[in-house]
Amino acid sequence: MVRLLQGKTMHGWTDVSFTWLLESLIDAFPNINLPKSYYEAQKITKDLGFSYETLDACPKNCMLFNGNDLSLDECEICGESRYKKYNESSGIIQCTTTKIASKQVRYFPLKLRLKRLFMSSKNAHFMRWHTDERTDDGIMRNPTDTP
Known part of the structure; x- marks a missing residue:
């Protein structure tokens, strides 16, 4: 599937x-x-666990409308409207009662994806390589060897 x-x-x-x-x-x-x-x-x-969350965003990328900001209609930073101003019947941008987000972003939760990677013993072995099998002899071989 x-x-x-x-x-x-x-x-x-x-x-x-x-x-x-x-x-x-x-x-x-x-x-x-x-x-x-x-x-x-x-x-x-x-x-x-292949789901995602859709969050409304400021059209100028100033902020995400999430948590306590869900009730806001305008960006706290730039004052831009959160919603499109669009009239469906004429196609002309105007004030309307329909609230359609101007911009949306997709958030893919990391925790569920990491859980899915650790479900397979083969993947889990590779995910834990840095902790379990890395050589720590003072020579830099991997970015994780840096301070």
């Missing part, structure tokens, strides 16, 4: 086309155990 979702991302498949692919695979291979839609496939990857 992860490989199929990677293909979706790399090749720009739409959600509808991905669902169609899953349905086609299920029809072609009746004994295969696949989710029936893109939404169900996403839920599987969320359980694996």
Whole structure:
């Protein structure tokens, strides 16, 4: 499933086309155990820790609207509006009641990714190399040998 979702991302498949692919695979291979839609496939990857958080950001990159700043409508630093001013009917930028973030960033939590790396004993061995197997004889061989 992860490989199929990677293909979706790399090749720009739409959600509808991905669902169609899953349905086609299920029809072609009746004994295969696949989710029936893109939404169900996403839920599987969320359980694996492939999720991310979407945070609103100032259009000028001054700050992120996170934690105590979630209720703010303007940047505390530059005063820029957090939301786009867009009228859907005319396509002209104006004041509107619809609140669409001007800029968003994706945050990929590091802790879940590190846990996933340590799940495999082979990866865990490589992740602990600097602590367990590094030669400490005063000769600089690796950036971790520096003070």
